[in-house]
Amino acid sequence: MADRGASALSPPDDWPAHPDPVLALNRMGSFDWDLDTGLMHMDAQAHHILDVRPDEYDGRPETLAERVPPDEARRLDTAVSQALKDGSENYGAYFRLRRRDGTLRWTHTQGYIRRDDTGRPRRIIGIVRDATQELVESDARLDQTAQDESRRQQTSVVELTTAALAHARTVQDVIDVLTDTHGVTHLGATSLVVGLVEAGRIRLVAEGPVGSFVPGTRVTRIDEPYPMSEAVRTLGPCFIESPEEFAERYPALWPHLTGPNITSAAYLPLIVQARPIGAMGLLYSDRRGFTSEERDILVALGSSIAQSLQRAMFYEQEMDLAQGLQQAMLPRTIPSVPGADVAVRYRAATIGGSVGRD
Incomplete structure (x- = not known):
């Protein structure tokens, strides 16, 4: 399954400085990534979605490498890096997550990039959610379209x-x-x-x-x-x-x-x-x-x-019947008339399409 592309995130002006635990009601986890220190704080719901226990996570995104396969991590890093470089305010990406039991599940993340007055990115505040069912339904719609x-x-x-x-x-x-x-x-x-x-x-x-x-x-x-x-x-x-x-x-x-x-x-x-x-x-x-x-x-x-x-x-x-009828109507021999040339030809009727009108 290919990357489904970025999803736009347009946060309100009063986006909270810290993750909003109310997001958990919608089965969404939140994170606050300090780009200066490199530390990323995640709430309990984010830990649950990423299948990481609090004692296993030290605040460094690199620690999540055990849960995010290398190919998915590179693709996710590319999406974030591109958004940071081109001045975007947000990014979004789907990626596969390897859970503790070894199964792969689709996850979606959205991040809002906060910059200082010079345009330098300082923090990323965002959400993460399980997208497995969503993509299953999406694929079902694609299958129906096909x-x-x-x-x-x-x-x-x-x-x-x-x-x-x-x-x-x-x-x-x-x-x-x-x-x-x-x-x-x-x-x-x-x-x-x-x-x-x-x-x-x-x-x-x-x-x-x-x-x-x-x-x-x-x-x-x-x-x-x-x-x-x-x-x-x-x-x-x-x-x-x-x-x-x-x-x-x-x-x-x-x-x-x-x-x-x-x-x-x-x-x-x-x-x-x-x-x-x-x-x-x-x-x-x-x-x-x-x-x-x-x-x-x-x-x-x-x-x-x-x-x-x-x-x-x-x-x-x-056609066979018509040809047979035509042949039957033509004389077998043409009589000889002294002083005259005699010719016989069959001429089909010009009106009507059935046999017998000739």
């Missing part, structure tokens, strides 16, 4: 992917979006595979980067012991949170994935109208485990991709 940022990034992944897929018209267009280098990066995965259900089997149609698929799994049965098959069978996502879990649950597949250093994976069913049309596997090498929010976002991502694939399939089916 989680919120991660959640925003994950949500952005879905939005970016959905936006890119909006322009995909064919199945190959969808595959190109997913397997593009930027696409894999946006998904936050090291690699991915996509399979479509065809006649009771799963055929891999996409891999990113190229060479990501495991040999022998290009076409697999839905009842085989693979995570993609499980996602299709159960219509539910299959999350694998560690290499150990991967090896235990899928021993036939795991030996082929040790090269890319896979640490976790998410296999998502691609479902449209309660029917599985395929599955997608996202493999990660920089994370372990998935939070509930991350799982929800990945499921939403799978739903978006499934809708895009279904839309692309419908488009291709319509």
Whole structure:
């Protein structure tokens, strides 16, 4: 944990010449440091916070070396020295304290520097307090902020992917979006595979980067012991949170994935109208485990991709039907007319988007 920086102390004009024992009510100790003699007086609460018995402390700050680790002492001395040199009226710093039982606890000190008429520092009057709980709560807030940022990034992944897929018209267009280098990066995965259900089997149609698929799994049965098959069978996502879990649950597949250093994976069913049309596997090498929010976002991502694939399939089916109709409407042979050149061409209707208006 790094130094949290200085905290400003703005004492009132009537700051007492000696430590105020009332501070003990707020679990704060006080000290009065005479810079001319080098002696520092501390009240009973300060002794308690620093875990020093009165008979162990002789008034010299150096005596506290047993309680303040060397690195912390140097950092604290630097903060005080800098404040004395640059004319500051106060300083503040967090430092770690080694208690009698050997544990380290965070402590905070604030000092007000009193100077004479020439600006020379003569005394430092200040307080010291246990800051362990404060920093624990602060770290919890920082962790929550980090989680919120991660959640925003994950949500952005879905939005970016959905936006890119909006322009995909064919199945190959969808595959190109997913397997593009930027696409894999946006998904936050090291690699991915996509399979479509065809006649009771799963055929891999996409891999990113190229060479990501495991040999022998290009076409697999839905009842085989693979995570993609499980996602299709159960219509539910299959999350694998560690290499150990991967090896235990899928021993036939795991030996082929040790090269890319896979640490976790998410296999998502691609479902449209309660029917599985395929599955997608996202493999990660920089994370372990998935939070509930991350799982929800990945499921939403799978739903978006499934809708895009279904839309692309419908488009291709319509195009195949239209092309077949066009071919059927054209004459197989062009009659010969003496003295004239005869040509036949198909012209699509300009109004309406359905087959049959040509």
